[in-house]
Amino acid sequence: MSFKDPAPLDLKQYIREVPDFPKPGILFYDISTLIRNPEAWQVATGRLAQAVARFQPDILAGIESRGFLTAAPLATRLGCGFTMLRKPGKLPGKTISHKYSLEYGEDELQIQADAVTPGQRVVVLDDLLATGGTLAASIDLLRKAGAEVVGASVMIELLALGGRKKVDVPVTSLLTYED
Template identity: 60%
Template sequence: MNLKDHIRGIPDFPKPGILFYDISPLLAHAEAWQVAIERLADAIRPHKPDLLVGIESRGFLVAAPLALTLGTGFVMVRKHGKLPGDKVAHSYDLEYGTDTIEIQSDAVKPGQRVVVLDDLLATGGTMAAAIRLLQQVGADVRAAAFLIELNFLQGRDRIGVPATSLMAYDE
């Protein structure tokens, strides 16, 4: 099955000049979504993760069902102020300014093997920040995985762990 048949390109969203890769049609098509989860499971299984970590918010859509499929736990990395309880934060630079992501301080035990997931890899900034945050709390970050990768932005070069993507776009 060609999963790209279930991705919709939306021009000029969220701002002019950006082509947004919308995964909504993939999520709405049960067979395609199942194929995507199975393919990601096959790619991630060799890393033997204890936990899958999803990055807010579309990363949750990928990581949670995949964790059920693989029989692992699921942990969220969220934007500042979205998680209750004690948290560990990591701030990182954006093109214009900074952002902060957080994880609950007891979500990952030191040495646990994790794979981090998001729907799309673009420049790699948020994924690199999530990996640094996880390493800061003692996680053994084995890999990152994505539904979509925008090869032309070279985000893979920034993340420092093996990466898997189901679909790639070169422009």
């Protein structure tokens, strides 16, 4: 996998900051403004592909729903498979579930029972790493399904929230924010 990064492009300039979304006091980092710009999206996926390729994955797992946006094109670029981690009731066939606690309650993720084969090298992707609860739960779910989770990658990491500490695999972040 080779990707020649053009002249340095500051991808943060393509991230829209939306105050008080989804609730008062939250600053939301919106990647939709990045992915709709062809040059920025190509550069972002190229940089993510370089970061993820070092894990030598067999399959990429995207967390619903923004994780799908990064995992699917990267799987194509890297020549590996793609699977979805979804909320309950969204996947057909037999599924494996994992319930987990978040700072504001409980949530649940599912994967199709045949989505990974035992020992497959998996990298899990999402758009944002904040407190780490969803990413840690995704790793637990993938392991429950038999995967060897070798890494995780996110477009944005909010360093002040310390989410990386909850994750026991290497994490790569395309962009970081202190607050």
